[in-house]
Amino acid sequence: MDFIEQMNQLGPKLAASHNTVVTAESCTGGMIAEALTAIGGSTAWFDRAYITYSYESKREMLGVKEATIQKQGAVSQACVEEMVLGALQQSHANIAVACSGIAGPTGGSPDKPVGTVWMAWAKQGQELQSRCFHFDGDRQAVREQATQAALQGIEDLI
Numbered sequence: 313m314d315f316i317e318q319m320n321q322l323g324p325k326l327a328a329s330h331n332t333v334v335t336a337e338s339c340t341g342g343m344i345a346e347a348l349t350a351i352g353g354s355t356a357w358f359d360r361a362y363i364t365y366s367y368e369s370k371r372e373m374l375g376v377k378e379a380t381i382q383k384q385g386a387v388s389q390a391c392v393e394e395m396v397l398g399a400l401q402q403s404h405a406n407i408a409v410a411c412s413g414i415a416g417p418t419g420g421s422p423d424k425p426v427g428t429v430w431m432a433w434a435k436q437g438q439e440l441q442s443r444c445f446h447f448d449g450d451r452q453a454v455r456e457q458a459t460q461a462a463l464q465g466i467e468d469l470i
Contacts, residue, residue: 315347326357329470334405335361336395339413343459359405374398396432406436409462415454429458433465
């Protein structure tokens with residue numbers, strides 16, 4: 313399923329349920345936000361995006377703790393959970409999604425190989441959810457799979 317097709321299904325659900333979304337993205341570099349705004353009417357469900365590729369931007373824009381990055385790494389459950397909560401707090405949205413991962417082709421390690429992506433979703437009034445994915449393929453494929461998983465997670469929240 314391409315993003316347009318996915319958003320043709322998700323967009324009306326977001327609009328009908330009066331939900332608005334904020335993204336906090338690292339490895340996808342804004343691809344989730346692009347998908348969320350790919351069809352007309354997205355002003356009804358999209359608030360803003362944070363593209364926090366560097367450690368500094370994660371700390372400065374989203375309030376990720378230095379200790380989290382030092383102890384757990386940027387590609388970790390703790391980091392994406394702090395990212396998603398920071399995005400929700402810094403926006404007017406009631407749903408947030410965050411991702412941080414290793415899209416490749418380099419940067420992987422034995423414990424975090426290329427294709428490892430941590431994601432978190434939060435909706436005001438609900439328990440935060442997070443999950444680790446291991447995607448296959450080249451850099452573009454990893455980023456696209458992460459975006460599809462992010463959108464599916466949003467749909468699951470509503």
